[in-house]
Amino acid sequence: MKLYKALISTALGIAVTQLSFAQTQITYKSAKTSSSYYQMAVEISQAVKTDTNSDIIVTVEESQGSVQNVMESAFRGANYVFTTPPALVSLAQNGKAMFKGKSNPKFDEIRALFPIPSLTMHFVVSAKSGINSFGEMEGKNILLGKGSFGANEGAKYIKMFGLEGKIDIAKVELSNAVSALKNGQIDGFVTAGSFPAPNVIEAAAGTGVKVLSLSDEQIVQSKRTKLTIPAGTYAGQDTEITTTSLPVVAYTSTAMDDDTAYAITKAYWNQKKLMSDTSPWWNGVSTEMLSNIKGKIHPGAAKYYQEIGVTLSPEHQ
Template identity: 30%
Template sequence: MSKGRRTMRASAAVAAAAVVALSACAAPEDVEGPGEAEGDGETFLQLATGSTGGTYYPLGGEIAQLWSSNIDGLQVDTFATGASVQNMRALEGETEDEEAGAIDQSELVMAINGVAMQAQESTGPFEEEPLASPDDILALGNIYPEVMQVVVKADSDIESIADLEGANVEIGPPGSGTEVAARQILEAYGLDPDEDINASDSTFGDAATALGDDQVDAAFGILSVPAAGIVEIGASNEVRLLPIDGEEAESLFELDPSYSSLTIPGGTYNGQDEDVDTLTQWAALYGTSGLDDDMAYDLVRVMYENAGDIGHDVGGQVQLETALDGLGTMELHPGAERYYQEQGVLD
C-alpha cells in the first residue's frame, strides 16, 4: 500500500449485520473438526474472526456463508476470538483466549496485515513467544481497510493523543491488533501505555458502552468506517475522533510499513464536523501451505466475485483492485497467486 492519502467516503448509517452472518458463527465447542468428513466427501474449514462487538465476527460469518454456498462440498464455520494476534497463533495449533476459551487450530484467519508481518518476523507480541513456523504464514488477500479510530465525547477537553496522559483509556483486548497499534501510537506521542494512562482492555463493544457512560475518557478501535459502535454512541452523545498525523504519524510509517494515512470525512459521526486524519492498515485473510492450492484459488475467487452479496457495510470495500495493497514481505499462497495472475492484478 502506498503511503499516499486515502479518503474514505462513508455514510453515517450502519446496517444491522445480516442474520445469515450470525447463523454461520459458532462457538468453538460447536465447530466440526477440520478436514474431510467421513463418507460424504465434504470439506470443513474453520475461520477465526474476532470479538463479537467488532467487525470481523459478523463480516467473517457472511464471507463464510458465501464460500459454503458457492464452493461445492465446502462448509466453513466461524467463531469469535481475541482477533489478530490470537488468530495468527491459531494457524499453528490450539490456543487459549480469555473470551472464547480453547480454540482449535484454524485453517483460515482474519488478521491485520501489520500483525501478520510481526508474526512472520517474530517481533512485537511474537518476540518472546514466536510462532514455530512463521515462514509458513501465507497471505490470501485483503478484505477491507482497518482504520484506527480514537474516539472521545465531543465536549471532552482531550484534543490530541498527547492529551491522554492520566486519562482512562480503552486500548483493546490483549493480543488484538487494536492493542498492538494503540501501544505503538501512544509511544509515538511520548506516552508509556503502562505508566502514563489508566488502560483498560475491553472489546470495542464494551469500550463504546463505557465511553457513553463516562466510565472512560477515550477508546481506541481498529474498525471499519463507519464503525457501528461509534455510531451507537453518537446516537445519544456527540463524539469526536482524535487525529493521528504530523511527525508522529511519519514516525509510525517508518516503524511499521503496513501503516498508511487515511482521512475520515467530516459528518461520518454525530459531532465529528471536520475531516480527521488517521492511520489505516488492512484486514486480510491468511492461511498456511497446508491449505490446498485449488481451495485457496476458489476462496479468493468467490470472495471477490461475490462481494456484492455481502450485506455488511464494508462489503463494498472488498475489492480485487486493493487485494494486494500493503502486502509487504508477506508471500502469497500459490493458489491465490494463480487467481491474481489470471485477473491481471499480479504480473
C-alpha cells in the same frame, strides 16, 4: 423387483457418496465470538457457500487471538484458513517476539489469500470537550480501556506524542465508553476496530462527537499503516479522518490446492458488494490493500488477481 430396488438403492448411495466427496470442507479460524471479526468470518462463510453453490463449506472456529491462529497453522490440515496481521506472520517466520523459541518450518509455508477490514484507530472526543487535535487532549479525561489492541496502541501514542502524565486516564471499562461520554464522565475514548465502528456510530448518533485525525508526521512516527476514513462515515463527520491501522489478512498454506484457494478468493471478491450492503465495514476493503501483505500470496489466489488485472509485487510471488 427386489433386485431392481437393491440396484436403485446402491446407485443412490454411490451418488450421495460421490456428492459428499465433491464438497470441500474449510476451517476458518477467526476471533472471539464477541468480536466483529467473528461476525465477518460468518459472513465470509456464507459468501463462499453462495458463490460456490455449496461446493465449498466454511466452518468458522472461535479463536483467542491472532497468535494462536498462526501457531495452529503449523499442524492444521490443507484446508485451514486463518486471520492475522501480516506483521505476525513475519515474526513467526523469523522466530521473533512472541514466537521466539517456537520456530517451525511450517511457518514458511503460510500464504495470503485476501485482505479483510483493518483494525482502525479511533480517537473519539465529545464536541463539548473543545478538543480538535491530539495535543489538545492534555488535561482531559480520556478512556483507554485495557488489554485490547486499541488500549495498548492508544497508550503508546500518548507516550510517543509527549502526552504521558498529562492526560487523566479514566477508570471506566471500554464497554461503558458511550454512556460515559454522553453523561460527561469522560471527554473522549480510544477504540480500535473495523470502520465504521459500532461504538463510534452509537456515540456519534447520540451526541456530538469528533474523531481526531493524525498528522502525516505522527503516522510515520507510529510505524503503522495510514488509513483514511471517508467523510460521512459517522454522523456529523463532514471531512475525511486520517488515522492509523493494523492490516488484517486471511491466510492459508501451500498445503491448500490451487483450485480451492482460487475459488475461495474469487467468492470473497464476488460477494463483497453483497456483504457491504449488510455490513458497511466491507466498504473499506479494496484490492489496493494487497500492498499491505508482506510475503507470498497463494498461487491459486494470485491466479484470480491476475485474471482481474491486479498487478502483484515480486514479493507476493
